[in-house]
Amino acid sequence: MNKVSLLIGPVNQLVTAKSIPWRHGDSVIIIEEAGVAVNGHEVIDVGPWREISRRYEGKCRVSAEDSLVTAGLIDPHTHLLFAGSREDELELKLQGTPYEEILKRGGGIYRTVNETVNASDEELRGILLSRLLEVAKYGTTTIEVKSGYGISPKEEIRLLRIINDAAGEALIDVIPTYLIHVPPRNMNRVEYINAVTASLDQAKELAKFIDVFCDDGAFTVNETRAILNEASLRGFKLRLHADEIAYIGCSDLVNEFNLTSLDHLLNMPEQNAKAMALRGSTATLLPATVLSLMSSKRPPVKALKDSGVPIALGSDFSPNTWVLNMQYVMELATYLLGMTPLEVLMASTVNAAYSLGFRDRGILQPGYLANMVIWSIPNYKWLSYELGRNKALMTISRGIILESKPTNPNVTKECS
Secondary structure (H helix, E strand, O other): EEEEEEEEEEEEEEEEEEEOOOOOOOOOEEEEEEEEEEOOOEEEEEEEHHHHHHHEEEEEEEEEEEEEEEEEEEOOOOOOOOOOOOOOHHHHOOOOOHHHHHHHOHHHHHHHHHHHHHHOHHHHHHHHHHHHHHHOOOOOEEEEEEOOOOOOHHHHHHHHHHHHHHHHHHOOHHHHHHHOOOOOOOOHHHHHHHHHHHHHHHOOOOOOOOEEOOOOEEEHHHHHHHHHHHHHHHOEEEEEEEEEOOOOOOOHHHHOOOEEEEEEEEOOOOOHHHHHHHOOEEEEEOOHHHHHHHOOOOHHHHHHHHHHHOOOEOOOOOOOOOOOOOHHHHHHHHHOOOOOOHHHHHOOOOOHHHHEEEEEEEEOOOOOOOEEEEEEEEOOOOHOOOOOOOOEOOOOOOEEEEEOOOOOOOOOEEOO
C-alpha cells in the first residue's frame, strides 16, 4: 500500500473537467463514492473509493460521505486592493442620482483613489491579507488581484509591490495584474498614456497581465490599442475590460491582439463571439456586477457557448461590487445568465484557470495541483440550487487544509 500525505474519501460525488479548457457540450468526469489521493502539493490519483482505499494509506484522512468534492474555485477578476468603501452611494443610485453627479460630489472611483493613495503600505497590505483569508472560507484557492486605484504610474507600481508582498504570505495563490483603470482628471490623456507606457518595464517585474478598462467614460479604442500594443511588445499577457457600459468597439480589439480574456461584455455584439473563439480567448463574465449596476443588459451567453468560447466567472470585487464569495457569483450566474450548475462549476474552476493562463489547476486529476473544495452538498446540482449559505466544508490549497467546519458530523479528519 502506497503512503500519501492526504487521503480523501469516501465522498458522495467527485466532479471535474477532463481537460483545459472546458467548452459547452464537453463531457465531464463524475465519480460516485469517490476518493482522492494527494501527496505534497499534487493530486496523484482519483477514482472510486473502493479502489483508492486499497491502493493508498494517508498520513491524514478526510471522510465526507454525504459530500461533493471539486477542484478549488478560481476568481480571475478582482479589484481586491483598495482602501475605504462607498456604501453611501447605494442609496444615491437607488434615488436615480447619475454617476456623473456622484463624481461631482466627491464620490465614485476618484474617492476610492484618494483613500487608497493616502493609505500606508502596511494598511493596504493588511486589508488585502484580510480579504484573501475571507475568500478562502468560500472555496477560492487562486485569485487574480488588480492594481488600478493608484491611477498615477508611481502609485500603481506601489500597489503592485503590495500585491506581490501579500502574495508571499497568502495561503492561496495570488496573480497580480496591472490595471490601467481610468484617466486622471488633472492630466492630459496623451501625456498619461505616455507615462503608462514608460512604466511598463518596471511593472513587468511585478505583474503577469496588463488589463485596460476600455469603455465609454474610460479609455477609447485607440487609447487602448496603443497601451495593448506597447504591453504586448514587452511580453505582458493581455486582458480587457470590454463593453461593460456601452459598445464603443472595445471587443473588436480581439481581431488585433491575442487577448487572454475579455471581461464583462454586457454590450458585446454577438458576432464578436466567433472572433473570440478563433483567438482562443476566454469570456470572463461578472454577474455580480450586473446586479450592482442594476442593469437590464446581459452578455451574449448563448452566442459565446455556441461559438465554443470558454466561459469563466469572476467576482469583480470592488467598492461598487462588494462580493468576496464566489459561491454567490455562481448562484447569480444561474439565475441572471441562465447557466446550469455544471456550467457554473466549470466556469469557476477549469475555465477560470484557463482565463489566467494556467494548465496546472482547475481539474481534479493526477498531476494537477491539489486545490480542492469539499462541499456540504451531495452533488454538483446543489451548487446553484441552494442559495445564500456557505456550502464549503473544507478548502484545500496545494494539499494543505486551510478552512474546515469540523462540527459537521458527516465529515471526519484524522491524522497520524
